[in-house]
Each structure stands twice: as structure tokens, then as C-alpha cells.
Amino acid sequence: MEIALIKNLSCHVGKQVTIQGWIYNQRSSGKIAFLIIRDGSGLMQGVVVKQEAGEVLFSEAKKLTQESAVKVTGLVREEPRSIGGYEMQITALEIVSIAEDYPITHKEHGVDFLAEHRHLWIRTPRQAAVLRIRSEIEHALRNFFYERDFVLADAPIITPAACEGTTNLFELDYHGEKGYLSQSGQLYNEANAMALGRIYCFGPTFRAEKSKTRRHLLEFWMIEAEMAYFALNDTMKLQEEMISYVIERVLEKCTNELKALERDVEKLKAIKLPFPRISYTEAVEILKQAGEEFTWGDDFGAPHETIISSHFNAPVFVHRYPTAIKAFYMKPDPDNPEVVLGADLLAPEGYGEIIGGGQRIDDLALLEQRIAEHKLPQEAFEWYLDLRRFGTVPHSGFGLGLERTVAWLCGLEHIRETIPFPRMLHKMYP
Structure with missing residues (x-):
């Protein structure tokens, strides 16, 4: 049969x-x-x-x-x-x-109870729908890069140095040496891009943040791309094409799942290219017009991102953030060194930043200066500096947070439902 x-x-x-x-x-x-x-x-x-x-x-x-x-x-x-x-x-x-008395019955259960029984909660139709959509998003992302001749180049999870400072790192003992769980594969992506041209990596990343919000996980998955000879505008164009591609795939392949989640698909269908682009300074003006007290030079919080994206009711790029609040490798704008050639993509409906990226510093002396300014040990980055010594070129990249993207496309209230077994502050079971 x-x-x-x-x-x-x-x-x-x-x-x-x-x-x-x-x-x-x-x-x-x-x-x-x-x-x-x-x-x-x-x-x-x-x-x-x-x-x-x-x-x-x-x-x-x-x-x-x-x-x-x-x-x-x-x-x-x-x-x-x-x-x-x-x-x-x-x-x-x-x-x-024959199953024993099942703990998750067809009635309402509290969040803590469901979290304790996550291994069973994922069997429910709603959770299964989310995980199937997550799978389709991953598949679409891989297809997107494959169709554009990108090479999948894996980055290590255990690293000897921090990508963006050591304050939010999980430290481990690596045979007597300090090692860290990776915050990002980006530095290694740059090396791979100098070898292979256009590459991406896809894997788990770890940040020991004390945040306990609906947007934060301590372990999450990122798809990170790096492209030789790409400038800021090139990478923003690639990002919006990628998001549009993923949305089309989810709408086409996940009709039943979106229906099970009662997702308003008209909001997804309404998203069109190109996405709006505004500078950080213009975003600050939007906040002030909305009655927010905000100082130029501060970073945006979740409420600020919601106000900015609501102004457009669409995914929006915010570019040229202050140099002081961005990572050491971000390239300053030659026309205004107080800001960097970086951009975040903010999702609508209050889901906030789903992609961060920009153009990297390709000048050796400037990169050495930035490492010193951030009080990072230069010896740990000698291999990274070698990329500027031997055939340096303009290059750019970005990282997409998979779970935040899943939350947005599924219309979820909390990020804990976007991954089979979430790792959150003070929660590691099961």
C-alpha cells in the first residue's frame, strides 16, 4: 500500500x-x-x-x-x-x-508551562506551521544565493577573538586558552570573500545579552553574506531583492500555514521594491516629529524602530549611523567621517531590525586605528589585518536574523516561537 x-x-x-x-x-x-x-x-x-x-x-x-x-x-x-x-x-x-495522559490538552495553557514542555508544544498545529514556514524561509534564502552564484562558505563557531567587543560573549576554555562562541561569522566571511568573490554562511550565533524582550534570543541563526567589490548601495539593493524573493516564496508555498496562523497576508503582498531609504539623521527627525526626546548619536531602541518603520508602513533602510555606535570595521563615510557606510533594515509592524550590514574598512592604517580606539588586542586581529595587506578591495556584507524574520512573516507576538528550542535569559530547558 x-x-x-x-x-x-x-x-x-x-x-x-x-x-x-x-x-x-x-x-x-x-x-x-x-x-x-x-x-x-x-x-x-x-x-x-x-x-x-x-x-x-x-x-x-x-x-x-x-x-x-x-x-x-x-x-x-x-x-x-x-x-x-x-x-x-x-x-x-x-x-x-498508546500514549500516556498527554500534558498539553486542547485548552489554554500558560506560557511558562508551554515553555517547560516545548518538546511537546511543537507538535501543535500552530507551532508546526511556524516551523514549516521557517524551513521554507531557509530554503528560499539558500536558493536566492545559489541562483546568484554565491558560494556557501562556513564560518567557525568557536573563535579566539570577539567580532564586536567582549561584553556579550559566551566564554569557554579552549585547551587552556580563552575561546568564545561566535557572535557573527562576518570577519571570516571577509576572508572567504577575498578568496571566492561572493559568499555567504549560515549558522548559529551567540550573544550573552541580558535582554529579556520579545525580540531577543541568546542563541539565534544568521545568514551572513559578504561580497568583494560591493559598495553600500549595492548591498542594500541585494538585501531588498532577497527579502522580496523570500516573501514571494512564503506566500506561494505556505498558504495553509499562514492561514493556520491567521496571518494578514495582504500586508505581505503589499510590500514592493524598492524599499525606502533614509539616513540616521532623517530617522532622528521622524522621531522628534513624533514627539520623542532623542539625542543625535544615541542608538535606536525597539520603540524608536517601530515609530520609524510605521512612518513608511514598509521595510525601510536606515543608513549612515554615527561612527561611535557602530562596530570597528565599519567604513566611515568619506564625505562625513562622523557616520559610517552602514545600514539596518527595519521590518514593519513593529518587528524592528532584521538585517544589519554595510561597507567594511579596506584601508590598513584606518583599520589599525579603529581597533586601537575600541581597545581591542591588535595581535588577535593580525590575520584580519592581513586581508588589507594582501590585495585589499572595497567590500560589503550583511547579516539577516532568521528568527526575527520568521516572527515578522508569521506575525508572531514573541520570538520564542520561531525556533524549535529557544535559548532565552535564564531559560535553557529543554
């Missing part, structure tokens, strides 16, 4: 197939049992009619508990009233295992 996925039932109407999954819900009367079955790809209603299936099969169906594992075989038919528009007339049932 052919084994099918629930999401593909429309291809099997009028055929006998087998579904392998788990019981999401079960109800029965004296003559008929309804089994809601999930298999990871979706939900399906299975029907067991006592008169047709027989006493033994009907009794087996009635004793199934939530999350019991089953294999069911039967005839697929269209049924507009059923979940997904199709159902199965079950003719054979194999019980793989």
Missing part, C-alpha cells in the same frame, strides 16, 4: 493509501469514530464506521488517546466539511503505541 503525506491527499482522491502519524483528537459515538490525525505535514480526519469496519477495528479506534501513534489505511475522498477538505474512510488500523 502506498504511504502518503496528509498535505498531498488531493492527489489521492478515490485511492487507498496509508498515513503514518499520531492522534491529534478523537471523538466517537456508538456507531462512528472520528480520528483527527497529524503526520507532520498537516491534519486529516479519518472516519471509522462501525457497521462497515467491524467491531474489532471500531473498538481499537475508540481506545486511542491523544498522541497515540498509528498507521491508518483507507479510501481518500473529498469532504469540504473536514479539515483540509479531504478525509479518509479507514479500513485498517495499526496501533504503533
Whole structure:
């Protein structure tokens, strides 16, 4: 018997197939049992009619508990009233295992309880929908770069030096030496770009921030790109094309998931190229016009980013931030060294920064000066300085926070739902 996925039932109407999954819900009367079955790809209603299936099969169906594992075989038919528009007339049932009393029932549970049972929470339709959208976003990002001749070049997770200072690092002992969990693969990306031209890396990053907000995780995934011979405007153009590409893919491939999340897809469909571009100074003026007390030179907080993006109701680039609040490797604007050739992309609907990037310093003397100004040990960056000694060229890059992007496209209230097992302040279980 052919084994099918629930999401593909429309291809099997009028055929006998087998579904392998788990019981999401079960109800029965004296003559008929309804089994809601999930298999990871979706939900399906299975029907067991006592008169047709027989006493033994009907009794087996009635004793199934939530999350019991089953294999069911039967005839697929269209049924507009059923979940997904199709159902199965079950003719054979194999019980793989009977589940104990399941802790997550079909009622409201508190956030702390759900977090403690995250390994089970991810089985619910809403959480599964988020994770499927996350998977599609990752797939789309990889395709985007592949289609543009980028090379995937992995960066190390254990590093000997900080990318952006040591205050937010997880420190570890590396055979008697200090090592750190990576904040970013960017410095290594620059080396790879000098070898391969256009590259990207994709992996986990770690920041020991004390932030306890709906936007922050201590472990999160970033896709980071670096391009030789790219200036600031080149990288902003690439970023907006990438975001547009991802949105189109999610709208095309994740219709059922977005519906399950009750996402207002019209807001995503309304996003068009090019994205607005404003300077940091112009963004400060928007804040002041909105009644915010804000000093030029300060960094934006989440409320500030929300006000700025709401002004456009679209993703917006904010470029040329003050040099003092950006990383040591950011290239100062030749026309105004008080600001750097960097840009953040702010997502609409209050989701804030999802991409940060810009043009890197390509001058050896200036980079040495910036390392000294940031009080970083130059000896730890000698290899990085070598990139300026041997064939330096203008180059730019950026990093996209996957979880923030997932939260935005899914319309989620909190970032903890965007990754299977979130790592947040004081929360490391399970």
C-alpha cells in the first residue's frame, strides 16, 4: 500500500493509501469514530464506521488517546466539511503505541508551562506551521544565493577573538586558552570573500545579552553574506531583492500555514521594491516629529524602530549611523567621517531590525586605528589585518536574523516561537 503525506491527499482522491502519524483528537459515538490525525505535514480526519469496519477495528479506534501513534489505511475522498477538505474512510488500523495522559490538552495553557514542555508544544498545529514556514524561509534564502552564484562558505563557531567587543560573549576554555562562541561569522566571511568573490554562511550565533524582550534570543541563526567589490548601495539593493524573493516564496508555498496562523497576508503582498531609504539623521527627525526626546548619536531602541518603520508602513533602510555606535570595521563615510557606510533594515509592524550590514574598512592604517580606539588586542586581529595587506578591495556584507524574520512573516507576538528550542535569559530547558 502506498504511504502518503496528509498535505498531498488531493492527489489521492478515490485511492487507498496509508498515513503514518499520531492522534491529534478523537471523538466517537456508538456507531462512528472520528480520528483527527497529524503526520507532520498537516491534519486529516479519518472516519471509522462501525457497521462497515467491524467491531474489532471500531473498538481499537475508540481506545486511542491523544498522541497515540498509528498507521491508518483507507479510501481518500473529498469532504469540504473536514479539515483540509479531504478525509479518509479507514479500513485498517495499526496501533504503533498508546500514549500516556498527554500534558498539553486542547485548552489554554500558560506560557511558562508551554515553555517547560516545548518538546511537546511543537507538535501543535500552530507551532508546526511556524516551523514549516521557517524551513521554507531557509530554503528560499539558500536558493536566492545559489541562483546568484554565491558560494556557501562556513564560518567557525568557536573563535579566539570577539567580532564586536567582549561584553556579550559566551566564554569557554579552549585547551587552556580563552575561546568564545561566535557572535557573527562576518570577519571570516571577509576572508572567504577575498578568496571566492561572493559568499555567504549560515549558522548559529551567540550573544550573552541580558535582554529579556520579545525580540531577543541568546542563541539565534544568521545568514551572513559578504561580497568583494560591493559598495553600500549595492548591498542594500541585494538585501531588498532577497527579502522580496523570500516573501514571494512564503506566500506561494505556505498558504495553509499562514492561514493556520491567521496571518494578514495582504500586508505581505503589499510590500514592493524598492524599499525606502533614509539616513540616521532623517530617522532622528521622524522621531522628534513624533514627539520623542532623542539625542543625535544615541542608538535606536525597539520603540524608536517601530515609530520609524510605521512612518513608511514598509521595510525601510536606515543608513549612515554615527561612527561611535557602530562596530570597528565599519567604513566611515568619506564625505562625513562622523557616520559610517552602514545600514539596518527595519521590518514593519513593529518587528524592528532584521538585517544589519554595510561597507567594511579596506584601508590598513584606518583599520589599525579603529581597533586601537575600541581597545581591542591588535595581535588577535593580525590575520584580519592581513586581508588589507594582501590585495585589499572595497567590500560589503550583511547579516539577516532568521528568527526575527520568521516572527515578522508569521506575525508572531514573541520570538520564542520561531525556533524549535529557544535559548532565552535564564531559560535553557529543554
